[in-house]
Amino acid sequence: MTDGFAAHVAAQNAALSGAGLVAIDVHTHVQFATAYAASAAGSKRLQEMKEHFRSEHVGMDLPAMAAFYRERRMAAVAFTVDHLGERPEHAVTNEEIGELAAEHRDAIIPFASVHPLRPDAAATARRLIEDYGMRGFKFHPSTQEFYPNDRAAYPLYEVLAEYRLPALFHTGQNGVGAGTKGGGGVRLKFSDPLYLDDVAVDFPDMPIVMAHPSFPWQDTALAIAVHKAQVYIDLSGWSPKYWPPQLVHYANTLLKDKVLFGTDFPLFTPERWTADLDKTEIREAVKPAIMLGNAARLFDLDLA
Secondary structure, X not given: OOHHHHHXXXXXXXXXXXXXXXXXXXXXXXXXXXXXXXXXXXXXHHHHHHHHHOOOOOOOOHHHHHHHXXXXXXXXXXXXXOXXXXXXXXXXXXXXXXXXXXXXXXXXXXXXXXXXXXXXHHHHHHHHHHHHOOOOEEEOHHHHOOOOOOHHHHHHHHHHHHHOOOEEEEOOOOOOOOOOHHHHHOOHHHHOOHHHHHHHHHOOOOOEEEEOOOOOOHHHHHHHHHHOOOEEEEOOOOOHXXXXXXXXXXXXXXXXXXXXXXXXXXXXXXXXXXXXXXXXXXXXXXXXXXXXXXXXXXOOOOOO
């Protein structure tokens, strides 16, 4: 760890330690850049989204998300998803996430997203880590259209392993394009968690988080998480009351120290997620680790 990155980590860890956290949500999406959210076009689109989704929480920029989570004594891992091609006008950049997270260290844990097939992916990742203190990286194989074990992605993983930063991968079925003709062109095969087994073997110093219940490959994900010490599962994207029975069983037993609270905000709010968690057979004794303890260990936080 370099002095510059160590300084970023120390500053954030101090802020998080003093925040009195009750939970860390390891999976949230920043939908709008702050400048766009404040514009006339952004305000109009935001209102349309709220009406369409019947939610007051869609379209938040990062400062609004920080306030939302701070009110709940929670911190949120926040990210965008990098796709090849021109960036949409409303989309937030990695740099903006890093800059704003530094202003809200008590509530926002910044993750970057760099498409692993970019020629400069490794150099970009190193710059984002050193200059902005990124604490991990988000990948979405189905929409980014790459297999996680593609050797072309390995130079990027080497950087993450050097800094021992977690890589969070979407796994399983995809909400993007669901129910449309051809699924909107999204190919589910890229998000089979089995490809992450190779990555876990080849990068034992890079923590891996498999995002979501991995339908239809739930047993595969559980097997990998049990077998590979540095592999976690985040529980985002599904209401807990619809989790597969085997996921509930493993969360209560062999993987009780490796499952993580995540909402996929704004798809789910923390309130809905936790209310639905109470409708499951997850044991009360396990819940504190799911909500906070396991993520604190992943990020090497002392929250005592």
